[in-house]
Amino acid sequence: MASVIAGKKEKVQLRPGQRRNRRRNVRAALLFISPWILGMLVFTAWPIFYSGYLSLTDYDVINDPTFIGLDNYAQMLQDPKVSLALWNTFIYTVVSVPLQVLISLALALLLLRVGRASGFFRTAFYLPNMTPPVAIGIILLLIFNGHDGLVNEILEVFGIDGPAWTTDPDWIKPGLILMNLWTLGASVIIFLAALHNVPQEMIDSARVDGANSWQVTTRITVPMISGTIFFIFIVNTIASFQTFTEAYTAYFGAGGTTYSTDAALFYVIYLFQQAFEFLHMGYASAMAWLLFVIIMAVTAVQVLISRKLVYYEGGR
Amino acid sequence: MSSTIRSSVFKMGGVAAAVALVATGCATGTGGPEEPEVTSSFPPDAELSGELTVMGFGTSDEIGQTRYDLATEELANVDVSLVEGQLNIQQFLSAVATGEPPQLIYADRNQIGTFASRGAIMPLDKCISGEGIEIDNFLDTAVEQVTFDGKAYGVPEFNQVQVLFANSELLSEANMELSDVDGSDWDRIEAAAEAMVKRENGDLKVIGYDTKLPEFLPLWVHANGGALISEDGRTAQLNSPEVVEALTFASSIYDLQGGFSEVKAYRDSTDFFGAGNQFATGTLGAMPMEQWYINVLNDVSPDAPVTFTTFKSKDGEPFSYSSGSTWAIPAGSSNPEAACRFIKTMTATESWMAAAEARATEREKAGKPFTGLFTANVEADRKIKETFVEDAGAENWNAAIDAAYEANDNGFALPANPADAQFQTAWQDAVNSVLNGQQDPQEALDQAQEKAQSVLDKAWESWESGD
Structure with missing residues (x-):
């Protein structure tokens, strides 16, 4: 595990108990922010990536997109x-x-x-x-x-x-x-x-x-x-x-x-x-x-x- | 910090490219839009049920409400709901893209070509014959506007036309007649504009003549014997001599009065819908305008010295540039039978008569004349005029009614084409660049012609390759 101090990366050795606590904290944090992550993936990330795909297509919204490259x-x-x-x-x-x-x-x-x-x-x-x-x-x-x-x-x-x-x-x-x-x-x-x-x-x-x-x-x-x-x-x-x-x-x-x-x-x-x-x-x-x-x-x-x-x- | 951002940019670009590549591998493509298959025969006596969502139509006045009540009565077992307000293209297209379009839409007639060519709406031939909608009773120009590649994709309603509005006092002061400004003699229009325009201390005080560019370019082109597009909707004619001459003339009228910029700024500063309108305040000599503005003026300034006549071509024939709304059924509508029955009731002569009666009653209560209703249904128009339109109580308002009906009977329209919006943008951009002093008419229209023909060719090719 690395921590950043004054711009430099320094390896800090953690005891087994500390590692377990850290993992538990990370899991809890991820759980708490998971609704936001989910929302971000569905409503922000996916549309961004999908628009990247659409930019390579001829698409009129009504019919299926047709790939036309660049x-x-x-x-x-x-x-x-x-x-x-x-x-x-x-x-x-x-x-x-x-x-x-x-x-x-x-x-x-x-x-x-x-x-x-x-x-x-x-x-x-x-x-x-x-x-x-x-x-x-x-x-x-x-x-x-x-x-x-x-x-x-x-x-x-x-x-x-x-x-x-x-x-x-x-x-x-x-x-x-x-x-x-x-x-x-x-x-x-x-x-x-x-x-x-x-x-x-x-x-x-x-x-x-x-x-x-x-x-x-x-x-x-x-x-x-x-x-x-x-x-x-x-x-x-x-x-x-x-x-x-x-x-x-x-x-x-x-x-x-x-x-x-x-x-x-x-x-x-x-x-x-x-x-x-x-x-x-x-x-x-x-x-x-x-x-x-x-x-x-x-x-x-x-x-x-x-x-x-x-x-x-x-x-x- | 900057290196972090730089690294993020590269990572993001990489991921985007990867996702795009994966996604393109999955792309199917249809090879072009196709005409939607219509399986229903629309039996007129069928018991209908289910849901009917109507997008783009509102019941904000008695004309809409009366007909809507009749239509819902006819569809007693159908759950009808309205998405009110003007048709929101984003909302409609999003619904189409998700595979759940509304069952019925109410759109501008000039959108039909675009929607039909992309397979977004279905042909209504079977609906019209099945339900027995008497399409022969409708205005030819309105039906042409909703006909694409030989098939009717909509059932029209309402017809907007223009008449010539003029300030009789200003005309008289300038020793001019109404016939001098009705479009038939462009030299007289020029003379009238110069005679009626007034400036004080360098400021424009009276606009002599407003040619209403950019929107009314088609009107001036038609008056000059030309057309913006061929009758089959395939060939742009934007740089034809008739169009160039029409734009040159109509824009020069602004130049005579200080330039478009000044005239528009003055026009925008007036209380268009209120008692301080240009005719009541004597700040406008004459202009062509849609017929609905007759009712506005009659409501807010019935004693204004305004007089009316039909707009005329150079050979003296009355005419108007026709536009309006239409009903259309989206491809994939889950209840086309109910949609078709709804359309039939909304556009039936009896429904229009009921609506006109409601309007006439309201006008009578308000002590105002009923100036008529332009439904796009010829039979309904005639019956309404015979039954409800009476003497308006003043010569000028009677002239307004007569002019509007004459204009309604002599309309022309631009044909539906698969690039409606882009074609319109092309000619409007040309007009705007002339009005803004950026190009001369010939140069602007040459450029517009090239652009318009290119989009028309591409759109027709795309439609035909999907057949």
């Missing part, structure tokens, strides 16, 4: 909408994730200073997360309406003639990115929890040494919560790559309109269209696997970068 993957390379949808998703992710992290961190830092009122603000910031994504898609069309939407009304107060956020292809992604900020309450709450864990004595010492608020924030607070920042970054990146409901509701489904725009064609929307509108479930499965590989690759890169930037108390 044809779906080859077809993806030829499909201009796949590259367009990937590009849209990539741009959306690259802009929206850092923006969301920065703003939610800034809000959390502000909340840290409001004292007893922070409870109210925590609730207020989190409330939009309770809004169904479909409703957010509809609200987007209302408040970003280029003619008399709330956003343009506010911009007009400052003498700015707002753009046609929902109908001008150049402004559709910016509108969606801004709307995505509607739900950053969850990140704010997580950041706030992390900020509460930054040792006060460290901040006090820095202040005694003459550090101002900016220096305390950038040289102590942010490094101390870098693990949390990394976590939020990864989670939001994955969510951004899978973005679907708001854009689909606003531009591909609401009100029975047939107006849509390629500017909002995100990867999962195109995947959904292939699967459930065109009944190309095999092709959609191949698209899902490509997305899986992309997300894994991006996450792996983020993990590599994090090795130099993220501080873990007590080592990695």
Whole structure:
């Protein structure tokens, strides 16, 4: 039996009684988590593996799948909408994730200073997360309406003639990115929890040494919560790559309109269209696997970068 | 940490590949979809029992409820249940994939080609002849929409058509007549759009003419003497001169008024279903629109200066782009006999008359006129009009009723084809890319033509190889 201490594997000899206890504990633990394991195997693992198989087939959901090898993957390379949808998703992710992290961190830092009122603000910031994504898609069309939407009304107060956020292809992604900020309450709450864990004595010492608020924030607070920042970054990146409901509701489904725009064609929307509108479930499965590989690759890169930037108390 | 993830990625990929290989070894494949075999003869006097789950139909109004009550009465020993709301394709396909489809579905007519070509629904020829459904009484265009490869796969109901709505005050101010905007003279439409559009301080205040793109491209193409697809549903005609000219004209009307982006933003900001609608507020000159909107306007703004006529082709003939719903029986339905009897009752002339009576009574109680019902059953339409449709109390609303009935009698439809959804996406993408200023009409439609023909060829080939 091996135990891991400070990153090194070391053989530890256990007495026969200890081994029996360990085995009994392992059996009990497995028994307790067996419902979850079963659920994971049936509802997560099997569909993942089965979609891998379906990605090698021509399958319309109604008739049996027919094996076609790697044809779906080859077809993806030829499909201009796949590259367009990937590009849209990539741009959306690259802009929206850092923006969301920065703003939610800034809000959390502000909340840290409001004292007893922070409870109210925590609730207020989190409330939009309770809004169904479909409703957010509809609200987007209302408040970003280029003619008399709330956003343009506010911009007009400052003498700015707002753009046609929902109908001008150049402004559709910016509108969606801004709307995505509607739900950053969850990140704010997580950041706030992390900020509460930054040792006060460290901040006090820095202040005694003459550090101002900016220096305390950038040289102590942010490094101390870098693990949390990394976590939020990864989670939001994955969510951004899978973005679907708001854009689909606003531009591909609401009100029975047939107006849509390629500017909002995100990867999962195109995947959904292939699967459930065109009944190309095999092709959609191949698209899902490509997305899986992309997300894994991006996450792996983020993990590599994090090795130099993220501080873990007590080592990695 | 990174090495752990890297190792997990490789392990996962390996396992996935292994499972995929094992699974592919087990794959059977059918070699293509086949037409489902229909064994029942649907005897009209058979005592029916068992379960009947209907997916996609709701009883949210008296028209649905009255007919549903009659159908359940007819199937007294059958346990009928509804999965209400619009047909959810994911839900339906999941049920089909598990081998337990609903016994009956209520779908859009434009979905029939896709479902039929994949063997998801059964031909209804035996059901229609067995139960004695009088299919000859139905609108030809509606029946064509549910006919695939020579066989009827659905029994249609409801017929949506368009009429031309115009603001009489704005027309008068611009010295224009209703006939100037009814589609028959495109130069006059252009002149009317320019005459009625209003801007203040650079902001659009009145939309002169809304051609209702992308959805009504088929209407403009038909007005121009063209068609998006051949009558047999096999050949796309998206880059034909008639289609290119129609798209060029219909999109240019937006350009005259500040561009589609601005017009759509303004259109979206209005209270479409409320008292602040575009006609009541005088912010729209004219547009073609479905006939159901007549009732909306009559309900929320009966005194609005709105007037109506049929939409017309360049040669002055009235016409409309017909669409609607249909009943279909999924392949593998466990109770097709009950499903067929249900369909017969729901679409029978007597059932429609009962429903119309209920609607007319409700309208009378509300002090509103009954503007008619478009059932896709010609006999029912005629009887309902004769029995229940009366003077609406105002010239413009009477004109609305007349226009809607005339449109209903002069519909055209796109034929069913095995790639309905992809074909529609192809031409709509082309229209959207023109409206968004990304392509010119010829370029967009050339690209759409190539895509559409490719999906049609593939879908027909797949269907025929499974025969």
